[in-house]
Amino acid sequence: MSVGLLYALAGAALVAIGLAGLLLLPQLLRKILAFNILGSGAFLILVGLGQRDGGIDPVPQAMVLTGIVVAIAATALALALARQLLDLSGRMRLPEDGPDAGAADD
Amino acid sequence: MTAALAFDLLLVAALVWSAARALTVADVFRGVVLFIVFGLLMALAWARLGAPDIALAEAAIGAGLTGALLLDAVGHLRAKREPGP
Amino acid sequence: MSRAVAALVVLLAAGLAAALGLAMLDLPEPAVRLPARVAAKLGDSGVDHPVTAVLLNFRAYDTLLEVAVLLLALVGVLALARPHAARAAAPAHPLLQTLARLVAPLMVLVAGYLLWIGAHAPGGAFQAGAVLAAAGVLLRLAGLLPAWAQPGLLLRGGLALGLLVFVAVAVAVLGQGSLLQYPPAAAGGLILLIEAGLTLSIGLTLAGLYLAGTEVEP
Numbered sequence: 138m139s140v141g142l143l144y145a146l147a148g149a150a151l152v153a154i155g156l157a158g159l160l161l162l163p164q165l166l167r168k169i170l171a172f173n174i175l176g177s178g179a180f181l182i183l184v185g186l187g188q189r190d191g192g193i194d195p196v197p198q199a200m201v202l203t204g205i206v207v208a209i210a211a212t213a214l215a216l217a218l219a220r221q222l223l224d225l226s227g228r229m230r231l232p233e234d235g236p237d238a239g240a241a242d243d
Numbered sequence: 244m245t246a247a248l249a250f251d252l253l254l255v256a257a258l259v260w261s262a263a264r265a266l267t268v269a270d271v272f273r274g275v276v277l278f279i280v281f282g283l284l285m286a287l288a289w290a291r292l293g294a295p296d297i298a299l300a301e302a303a304i305g306a307g308l309t310g311a312l313l314l315d316a317v318g319h320l321r322a323k324r325e326p327g328p
Numbered sequence: 329m330s331r332a333v334a335a336l337v338v339l340l341a342a343g344l345a346a347a348l349g350l351a352m353l354d355l356p357e358p359a360v361r362l363p364a365r366v367a368a369k370l371g372d373s374g375v376d377h378p379v380t381a382v383l384l385n386f387r388a389y390d391t392l393l394e395v396a397v398l399l400l401a402l403v404g405v406l407a408l409a410r411p412h413a414a415r416a417a418a419p420a421h422p423l424l425q426t427l428a429r430l431v432a433p434l435m436v437l438v439a440g441y442l443l444w445i446g447a448h449a450p451g452g453a454f455q456a457g458a459v460l461a462a463a464g465v466l467l468r469l470a471g472l473l474p475a476w477a478q479p480g481l482l483l484r485g486g487l488a489l490g491l492l493v494f495v496a497v498a499v500a501v502l503g504q505g506s507l508l509q510y511p512p513a514a515a516g517g518l519i520l521l522i523e524a525g526l527t528l529s530i531g532l533t534l535a536g537l538y539l540a541g542t543e544v545e546p
Contacts, residue, residue, distance in 0.1 A: 196386075203383070210401035
């Protein structure tokens with residue numbers, strides 16, 4: 138197995154972890170973390186699969202480079218929105234995720 | 244070859260473990276710290292994949308700037324939870 | 329959410345990972361060899377480093393739109409920033425301030441180096457911009473920079489500069505036929521021009537994402 142394929146497989150695991158976290162965790166900060174992990178997994182799959190025959194492929198590398206910058210822009214916007222929600226409602230979780238706001242995590 | 248493979252396997256395991264722990268650890272602050280660790284491990288992974296460009300960007304952006312933003316958000320959250328001593 | 333639903337989601341996610349992994353192991357050989365095609369055209373791109381060639385030449389429209397997205401995100405963060413976030417930063421420890429004053433100029437130097445070296449080796453506008461932004465965050469943490477509430481005209485100009493230069497170059501070479509197809513002789517200079525603008529704008533924008541959204545503890 139080539140190095141690229143190994144990291145692509147790790148990327149698949151990270152996508153699954155991020156997806157499960159995004160769906161299951163009620164706290165918005167955790168959701169943002171999960172979203173970033175999901176994105177990192179997708180980046181690893183892109184570059185890893187592109188290089189599964191062992192060579193270096195600059196095209197997915199360049200795409201991932203732009204992707205990282207877009208990811209931090211999205212993260213910063215999401216954090217600003219979450220902070221706004223915290224200021225307005227006193228909680229950092231979505232209203233439809235139930236009233237169990239007293240959790241230690243909140 | 245075997246040493247390189249062992250390093251790759253270790254790094255992959257550390258990546259998956261830190262990602263899972265960042266989401267499941269009880270304290271949000273520790274989750275964010277684990278996520279920063281995850282970002283630095285990602286930079287190592289990019290270096291192993293022969294992508295120094297991405298490694299540079301990931302170390303500065305993924306671990307540095309994202310970490311600063313997240314830690315600031317945690318600080319804000321804590322300040323709201325425990326209004327001043 | 330009940331435990332049964334949570335267990336089901338975890339199970340489905342694990343199934344997704346397994347399916348993805350199996351699909352990856354079963355992939356056929358790629359029909360198009362992209363690295364070879366990049367290498368074949370590298371001579372016409374104006375730079376020697378393949379990743380920079382892809383970013384700023386072969387797939388330059390990706391980068392153009394990405395800078396626009398970055399700017400939009402900052403507009404969103406600025407729209408959410410509240411006026412009281414505009415306080416001057418609390419003074420930090422003198423040691424941190426001194427360190428920040430010493431390191432920040434070096435970081436600007438490193439950014440310039442990364443920008444220049446990007447034509448031949450790993451580096452380029454994104455990394456240089458990230459280092460610039462890190463310098464901004466460091467100065468903010470040391471209490472030497474105020475938060476942004478309403479960026480002035482000069483700052484707004486700096487934020488938009490990269491995108492404007494990029495669009496101007498794209499319009500200028502439109503006569504060549506297709507979008508962002510530089511004439512090979514001028515490609516190197518044009519790429520450096522775009523990258524210089526991008527470095528400044530990306531650095532300011534990334535720093536702004538931190539400086540606009542955050543506030544210091546009173």
